[in-house]
Amino acid sequence: MSPQLEVQLIAVIVATTCTLPGVFLVLRRMAMLSDAISHTVLLGIVLAYLISNSLTSPLLFIGAVAMGVITVWLVELVSGSRLVHEDSAIGLVFPALFALAVLLISRFAGNVHLDTDSVLLGELAFAPFDRIVFFGLDLPRALVGGIGTLILNLTLLLLFYKELKLVTFDPALAATLGFTPTLIHYGLMTSVSLTAVTAFDAVGSVLVVALMIAPPATAYLLTDRLPRMIVLSVAIGIAAALSGYWLARLFDVSIAGMMATMTGVAFLGAFLFAPRRGIVAQVRQQQINRERFALQMLTLHLLNHEGTGNAGVECHPHHLIEELRWPASFAVTIVRRAEQKGLVQRQGELLILTEQGRQFADAAIVA
Amino acid sequence: MELFADYTLRTVTIGAMLLGAISGFLGCFAVLRRQALLGDAMSHAALPGIALAFLLTGQRDPFILFVGAASAALLAALWLLVVVRTTRIKDDAALALILAVFFGFGLVLLSYLQRQPNAAQAGLKSFLFGQAAALIERDLWAMLAVGVPALALVLIFWPQVKLVTFDPDFARSIGLPVRGFDVLLNVVMVAAIVIGIQTVGVVLMSAMLVAPAVAARQWTNRLETMVVLAAGFGALAAMAGAWLSTLGEGLATGPLIVLMMSLVTVLSLVFAPGRGLLWRNLRRRQVLQAS
Structure with missing residues (x-):
């Protein structure tokens, strides 16, 4: 595969992977948690790096995912004290954890690959240079990670589709029927963290938010049915990823930034021209x-x-x-x-x- | 104190304290009106404004960048309002979407600028995490020029602002232009954001608005006391952060200020008399023993 094709493939897979949990974040009104998680996973990575002293240790991945879940737990802890509203709780927790991560990097890890810019911005164009051999195939690491997370997210979605749907649209009924909304909630949050970690390595944390939230929000303006919303979201995410890639190449600008911009263009289009709900x-x-x-x-x-x-x-x-x-x-x-x-x-x-x-x-x- | 003796250090410390005080004061309204995350979205959204202002004028003049940042942030807030009012997208999704899309577009512009042969663009990336160390006296005056009118506006309309914050329905029923005051409060919040971007950066700016206000809220039930306390906490944390950053290599000022602010908030949540967690638990224990 040529590097160009690989980059596009990574973009498409990352877009699909992000969109799947994103649909439920949008429907469950938890979209801002994606912003929080995609920032705080950095702290998990930094801490794991400082412990293991290696950038390839699996500990980094585990630490990042765990930190995403811890973020959600901390937000709930703070807002659960009823001293602080939930939105303020998010606004308190994630900047603090992120600031700690930035500080640790600038203090202890400034000279390694872990620099804050690339975490925030990502550079998709460089993804093909970081390769691993997987089942005898020489593939970009981001591609392997993306496919793995995609398979996991798809499996979770198919296995727990009914439960997710019920908990999303009628949490009270779900609770009376004996499903534990908390379990599904933390399951979803683990999936969001996992996705954020794999994706932000390639595209940066802000694009993770754009790909998780913008396509489902766009699809939400176009349909009332959950299956259709999921399929539409994925399609919009892929379209934004590919058009963003080519526009970025055309103007020689940041690929991740252009992909985020294109998700915004897609939303603006639906916002103005959606058949029934558009302006x-x-x-x-x-x-x-x-x-x-x-x-x-x-x-x-x-x-x-x-x-x-x-x-x-x-x-x-x-x-x-x-x-x-x-x-x-x-x-x-x-x-x-x-x-x-x-x-x-x-x-x-x-x-x-x-x-x-x-x-x-x-x-x-x-x- | 040595902080105020050295010229550079003094500028950084005074700048950080100004920012802490102004954003602490103005952040109270964001927190009380449950718009804490609007600050986050607006500060991210300011990035394309900064890049565009630089692209169009080719200057790093703080006022020009302020204007760019403020226009982009206000445009984002306006779009947010329209999306939430006219569609079924809820405010959390609208916030996340607008934040990410504006920021993404900002990155596009930044990456374009970085290929320009203009040397002045070099420091534009510092707006992501701020660069307090680069503050010069001119920036302080710019901060004051934006911050003082913003504070004055709130003080002039104090009774109305207070009413709109706590009971918008009642305010509307007695004929106050509630929407007008909504806009006013958003505009002053943008003023605080614009001031802070250079020091702590767009990513951490929301903490400067939220944390002092949440901390101050725990100590009092009066708005007057709360805004003064929040301004004080903000300035104090900023000073502590600026001081700590002088102690060693690689200690970035912006993150340290945010961490100090978070520390003040955690202490307030635990120890504030009456509301704090410690007091609540003590009281619960007393009740249990009494019964």
Whole structure:
């Protein structure tokens, strides 16, 4: 494989791996924990490095995953004391642990590969240089790690899909049925930590947050069904990863940063143009509702006054401006729409309901 | 004290203390209004603003970078508000998303800048973790120029700000422009962030807002006391951090300030009279023995 292809493959796998637990973080309103975890795993790595004095020791990996889970536990401990709200608890715990990690690095490990910039930013372009031999195949370490975590996440998802779904959407029911939400919660958090550790090695901690949260949030605007949301999230994550990679190459800029930017572009797209929940669709729907309501008002008004003594005044278009308090331009538009739809007809100066218009007004009363 | 004798050291210490006091004061509102993580998101989001301001002007003037940082942070806050109001995305997901995307875009701009032959861009990366040691007197004046008006704004509207913080529904019912004050409080928070980015960096800035406020909250139930205490804790932790960083090689000021601040917070959570964990346990034991 060429290094280019390897980098893209790593990007795709990391995107998929991050997205899977991310869906549940978004649905369970715990998205900011991903931010906390992806920063604090650094402390786990540093501590394990200082103990083992090696950058390849498996202790680093274990330490990082453990620190992710410890972060969640600490946040719950602090907010559980009920002296601090949960958001403040997150804002207290992770900067403290991260600051400790940065300090330890700058004090004791400044001259080794562990530098804070690469942890925060990651450099995907260098991933192919760090290789290991796996079952006789010479592969980038990040690729092997990514595939391993992906398989694990997929397995966990398939095994505990039902439980995850139940705990996510109805924790109270899950508890009464005898599932322990705490167990599922910590299981999910372990998976998030594991994913953050494998991913941030390649792409940096901030991109981990982008890939975990942005694709599921985008998918959440597009569908109401969990399976569809998972598949869509993965697809969006992969699309952002690949487009980010190629744009980064085109402009010769940070790959991880560009991938994060593309997840944002994807979200912005859905935010504006999602079929039902997008801004454009919402505004369009409001216009439709408004016009429909105005047509109902118009036909009801005409229905009330048709055949009465003062029909000559009440059914005159100018009267609408006074009676319904419509601005003149709006009244003209609505009358024209009503004529187009065959709800009213002009008879000299006056507006007369058609048969269709009468039915439309009747339907409005019933509704 | 030697801290104030040496010129560089004095600048760093005074800068850090200014930052600690201002962000401690303004952070109280973020914590009380349960927007602690908004500070985190906004400070990350300031990164592309800094890079863009530099890209457009080619200068490292603190005021120009302040303007860039503040505009990006406010844009992020605005987008956040719109996303939460108009879609079903909850604020945690919106925060994480906006934080990561803005920061990612900031990295794109930084990596682009680093290929430019302009030597002045060299230190831009220091905005990630801050570089307190690089503070010069000019930066202190810039901090004051941003911080003092922000504090003054809050003090001028003190009764209204207090009401909006504790009981927004009541404030609305008596005709206060609650949304206007929301914006005001976000703007002053951005002021604190902008001041802090250079010293502690975008990643650790949120701690400067949250930790002093949480610590101060444990000691008092009065907002007036709380903001003064928070400002004091912030300044104290900043001074301690700045001092500790002079003791040895490789002791970065930003992380040390944050750690000192966290230490003050932990001590407050445990020992604060009345609310603290120690007192609560003592009281529980007394109740158990009495019964």
